[in-house]
Amino acid sequence: MQTIYFDNNATTRVADEVFEVMQPYFCELYGNPSSMHTFGGQVGVRVREAREQVAALLGCHPGEVIFTSCGTESDSTAILGTLAAVPHRRKVITTRVEHPAVLTVCRDLENRGYHVIELGVDKQGRLDLDELESLLDDDTAIVTVMAANNETGTIFPIERIAEMVTERGITFHTDAVQIVGKVPLNLSETPIHLLSLSGHKLHAAKGVGVLYVRKGTRIAPFLLGGHQEGGRRAGTENVPGIVGLGKACELAARYMDDENTRVKALRDKLESAILAGCPDSRINGDPENRLPNTTNISFEYIEGEAILLMLDRFGICASSGSACTSGSLEPSHVLRAMGVPFTAAHGSIRYSLSRYNTEDEVDFTIEKMPQIIERLRELSPFVGQVSV
Amino acid sequence: MWEYTDKVRDHFFNPRNVGEIENADGVGEVGSLACGDALKLTFKLDKDGRIADAKFKTFGCASAIATSSVLTELIRGKTLDEAMNVTNKDIADYLGGLPEQKMHCSVMGREALEAAIANYQGGEVKKHELEGHVVCTCFGVTDVEIERVVRENDLTTVEQVTNYCKAGGGCGGCHGEIEKIIERIQGEKVAPHAPPVPRKGKKLTNIQKMQLIQQTINEQIRPALRAHGGNIELIDIEGDKVTVAFRGMCAQCHLAEFTMKDVVETKLREFVSEDIVVEEDKDSVEEGHVHKG
Incomplete structure (x- = not known):
């Protein structure tokens, strides 16, 4: 059948082209990108290229792309890393329709004494931007609003929200897992600080994601250890996954x-x-x-x-x-x-x-x-x- | 994906005895659209008082439909006394077992049967009657029903109770009460779980007390308020004085007949210390929030 x-x-099927570029990085080009020798170094070059491919799809600088293990890790890092960077601020604003990767984190923050506000939506799943605006204040550490809803596909006006939020010196994060590869984005034209994406939603493999961190955004590292990803996300890179994600981003732009x-x-x-x-x-x-x-x-x-x-x-x-x-x-x-x-x-x-x-x-x-x-x-x- | 047995799949894809008997001797209805499953059972007796025909209509998932179908098969040919002895376990066993999270479907079958028999005997009771007091307000489950599934299925955890009768599956505000019911019935059998901080009764250090207050608010109070669109924030703790602020819709919630302060105080006294006094921090109340005491 x-x-x-x-x-x-x-989740999506891995594109044939993606699978093809991943394969050499298991049994042949298995070196560690951080190694000094040529064998590992050549792998580092491919990771850098993949970073450029992701940046090209997002319209950002390659240095703003941090590879993670999944969308959930990107979301957690964005929210918790921001709060750690601005410890004097205690308010978090999100929506009631977020993916559990965001909503569960926010509800846990509430248990830890943060003031969490979940914005409601109307019958069509739309946000009231005036309400959001009225809630922004000096105590607000982060606003996290998804770009598109995974269940209904409803797209939120994140560019407008980002302007409204960042204008007041508040960090803005968006879970863009569902929108990347389906609708064009150009991060150079919006003030979004942080954006999460997941490889397996756009025909790359499971186990790789990205957190886009706009240059100058204050965020504390989440995984501590080696110097990978500029010290912002330690851990030896998932090379096959990253190389595949680079290719998937290139294909996404093409399709x-x-x-x-x-x-x-x-x-x-x-x-x-x-x-x-x-x-x-x-x-x-x-x-x-x-x-x-x-x-x-x-x-x-x-x-x-x-x-x-x-x-x-x-x-x-x-x-x-x-x-x-x-x-x-x-x-x-x-x-x-x-x-x-x-x-x-x-x-x-x-x-x-x-x-x-x-x-x-x-x-x-x-x-x-x-x-x-x-x-x-x-x-x-x-x-x-x-x-x- | 659920792992359904071939029997469950068979009774879902080829349900037996679908429909409604006209001029039925007994009609039983349980569940509702809101709950996610509902079953209407009708039966007719033959001249010897045995169930000659039984039919069902079910709104629900595959296991709800399969258990309904099996129920009609199981009770055909039985006298009402014999039928009354059919338990939810019989239904689940006949199907070769159900996923743990779906056991409530078998309980729904047994409840529909009881309602239908009560309807035949009493003539009037069509809906499954609520006995006892409601413990789980989200799904309208009473202590009597919880006690029964705990006894009949030898349940020892809140999670199991939720799987068997849905109680505790919504806001979670009743978990404490369900735990007490389990402890009352199972006594020794309930695995002693070490609470992360000393429970009430022991002498607490200040830090332990603060953690226990925070934990009690997080686990016992906030879920219930949340379910009704409200929330609570712990502002400060000084000795036995706990200052909290209420957020959101709590003015309109079901608990409005009490003052929210009293509800919180009762819980904290129960779980932390008899000496706790709760005060509401009016200054930090959000604008537009009207709290009717």
Whole structure:
């Protein structure tokens, strides 16, 4: 059975070109980039090139790119490193819809005596920038707001937020894990201080990420040890991962148009056909400002995990904001923050596409969805009970 | 991905006895859309008082649907007395086991059965009736239900209780109370867990007391306030005087009938020391925040 992979916001396949450039760095060019000999030194050269490739995609200086082990490490470093650098400031501002890599850190800070404010969102998942502005003060150490939401694809106006925040001498961090490679960024034109990205979300390997640190930003190192990454992140480099990420960034720039035309068209086709074919379904998120590859659709009266298992039988991979899929009992904190009713939150399905998806895959899914939804609704005690 | 047995998958993909019996002798409904799963069970008796037919309709995940399907299979042909003896464990065992986090699905099946039988016997009780007092406000689970799953399934941790009946799976504010129920029932069996700081009753150093106050606020108080859109900040501790500030929506929360100060004081007295006095720091209250005492 073929696999139809519509879960690219969870992780992506490693691009063939990326895998190819990684391979020599396991068994042949295994030297340590920090070594004095030529054998290790040549590896150091490739790490430097990869840094340049990442910088080119982000529109920043290579010296502003710190390689980490994942997006989560980048987020933790950004937040905790900033707080350590400005110990007299005790206020942290974030949003209720952040990824757990940010939200859990902030909630833990609250337990350690920080004043943490989580901004709410409206029904479409949008922030109130006036509210944010009114909260900024001399006690605020950091504002951390994601660039695009992983569940709904909603894009936040981070350039505007960055200006508002940095103007007041406050550090601004953005978790850009979902947006990098999907929407063009140019960090030289925005005052963003810190930005996290993750390799495996843009067709590089798992186990490598980046924290962009704007020149002049005060941040305390997170991992102490050797002098790697300018002393800001000790630990011998994940060379194959870093080299692969460099290539992935180069490819992302090359396929940026494709992502925003062909992939977006596939997403739009999938979305509109599902909405037309399945009654009582609705889009979650802000259709105006959204990642080109993501759609999050709620199906009333049925539960997400059951839908996923039915899809799985056809080889279709997607994800759900239902409580049952996460092992927790509460449905998606993102959808709940948006005020999506429980009925719809439990039955939400996220399809996230990539440049590897084809029209045939979209058509196949469009054909299967209505029968899956209909079958589960036959089982549901709520259908017919609530007037439609 | 959940590891479901072939039996679970079979009963999910090919559920038996789907539907609703018209003019049923017994109807039982449990769960709700908000909870993420719900089950409506209907049955009809034959002339000998045995369950001739049973049908279900379920909103929920694969294991909720599979347990409902198995439930209808298990009770067919049984008398009501026999059916009453079907436990959630029987349902889970029939399926070759369920993932631990999904055990509450089997409990939902047993509750629907009881509700349906009560409906037949009493005529009126259609919904699963709440007995006892509500411990978990997020999922509306009472002490009676918690005690029962602890007894029937020999549970020893809060996490297990959450897996079996959802209690404690929301804000987490009731974990302390669930722990006490487990201790009361299981007694010796409960593994003595060494608390990171001395519990109430021992003489505390100032630093230990401060840590225990912070810990109690973090674990026992903040989660419940958070669940209702509020928050609490520890401002200062001087001797037995604890100064806190309330944030957010606590004026509108369910606890508004008490003053928030009293709630915090009660918890701190329970977990830290009888001598604790709580004061609210009015100066640091955010603008626009109206606290109705």
